[in-house]
Amino acid sequence: MGCSAFSKKNMKTKILLPFTIVSFLFIFFILYVGLNRSNIYIPETVTNEKIPTFKVKVFNSEKELTSKEIFENDIYYLLNIWASWCIPCRDEHPYLMQLKKNKKLEIVGLNYKDKVKNANNFLNELNNPYTLILSDTDGTIAIEWGAYGVPETFLIHNGKIIKKIIGPMNNNLFKEIERAVK
Amino acid sequence: MKILNLLVIIVFFFNFNVSNAKDRNLNSKITKNLRCLICQGQSIYDSDTEFANSLKLVVEKKIIEGMSENEIYEFLKTKYGEWILYDPALNQKTYILWLLPLLLFLIGGAIIFKNLKIKKN
Numbered sequence A: 001m002g003c004s005a006f007s008k009k010n011m012k013t014k015i016l017l018p019f020t021i022v023s024f025l026f027i028f029f030i031l032y033v034g035l036n037r038s039n040i041y042i043p044e045t046v047t048n049e050k051i052p053t054f055k056v057k058v059f060n061s062e063k064e065l066t067s068k069e070i071f072e073n074d075i076y077y078l079l080n081i082w083a084s085w086c087i088p089c090r091d092e093h094p095y096l097m098q099l100k101k102n103k104k105l106e107i108v109g110l111n112y113k114d115k116v117k118n119a120n121n122f123l124n125e126l127n128n129p130y131t132l133i134l135s136d137t138d139g140t141i142a143i144e145w146g147a148y149g150v151p152e153t154f155l156i157h158n159g160k161i162i163k164k165i166i167g168p169m170n171n172n173l174f175k176e177i178e179r180a181v182k
Numbered sequence B: 001m002k003i004l005n006l007l008v009i010i011v012f013f014f015n016f017n018v019s020n021a022k023d024r025n026l027n028s029k030i031t032k033n034l035r036c037l038i039c040q041g042q043s044i045y046d047s048d049t050e051f052a053n054s055l056k057l058v059v060e061k062k063i064i065e066g067m068s069e070n071e072i073y074e075f076l077k078t079k080y081g082e083w084i085l086y087d088p089a090l091n092q093k094t095y096i097l098w099l100l101p102l103l104l105f106l107i108g109g110a111i112i113f114k115n116l117k118i119k120k121n
Helices: A002-036 A087-100 A116-126 A140-144 A171-180 B002-032 B050-065 B069-080 B095-120
Strands: A055-058 A064-066 A076-082 A105-112 A132-136 A152-157 A160-166
Touching (some): A076 A087, A087 A105, A087 A116, A087 A171, A132 A140, A160 A171, B002 B050, B002 B069, B050 B069
Parallel strands (some): A076 A105
Antiparallel strands (some): A076 A152, A152 A160
8 A cells, every 4th residue: 555655656756747847848938939029019011901981181271071082093092191290200201202203103191190380391391292181180080090100101002001001111111112003 | 947047057967977977988998998009018098199099089989979889899900900909809819818728727627626536535
């Protein structure tokens, strides 16, 4: 009886040790992998969603437009959310000026939580790449687009969002847009 | 007559306040269940970023438009993905999250049950 109890105990320690080591390694591995993975969530950038429906005021005027009226033609549109107080917007501005030359593309600006005077100064200083500027004084239109900061850019064709750029445009993204709009 | 007028005003004021308070409660309930994408780890309710403030306004607008709590979650899910919700639904991506604790609980229970049985014997 005593002997069997002893062997049982022995068995237990025999199983317990490898089991502890394996579970330790397992936990270590998961935590190690987790350390290298970014835990900052970024929404999907490749979408094929329809553009949202909304009503919006035109910048520096009382006129209101619906989303259908803005994106009605059979061309490519680039919706760029920007603000005069946004520093990365200054970085991406030369790319927008370049894209303005493309005849198949129309750039629409959405001025985000900005003062008219500051926004005008910004455009006077860096030139205006937009064919139309819309005003989003409380940030609710940007949310309809699924945006959460400035700048964000949306490539639109046939009433659908083809591509979404979160943050400022860079050379690669600029080329990608040029390639898409052909 | 004056008293009647005053009474009407008081009743109106009270009713107005009650419906307002209900909306506000629903608003804070919803915004507490939404994640801020700027200060990740904070709820929209707690956050004071530009994004969070705008989202609070949107939720308020949708409540006034008559959207239900679930409709608002669905609306935001299509815009930002499942991640925006603190309370994710059970689906292909989240089933481990939901079922693992239950599974561990059952395994633990089985081990305890077995040990008790052995001790009794």
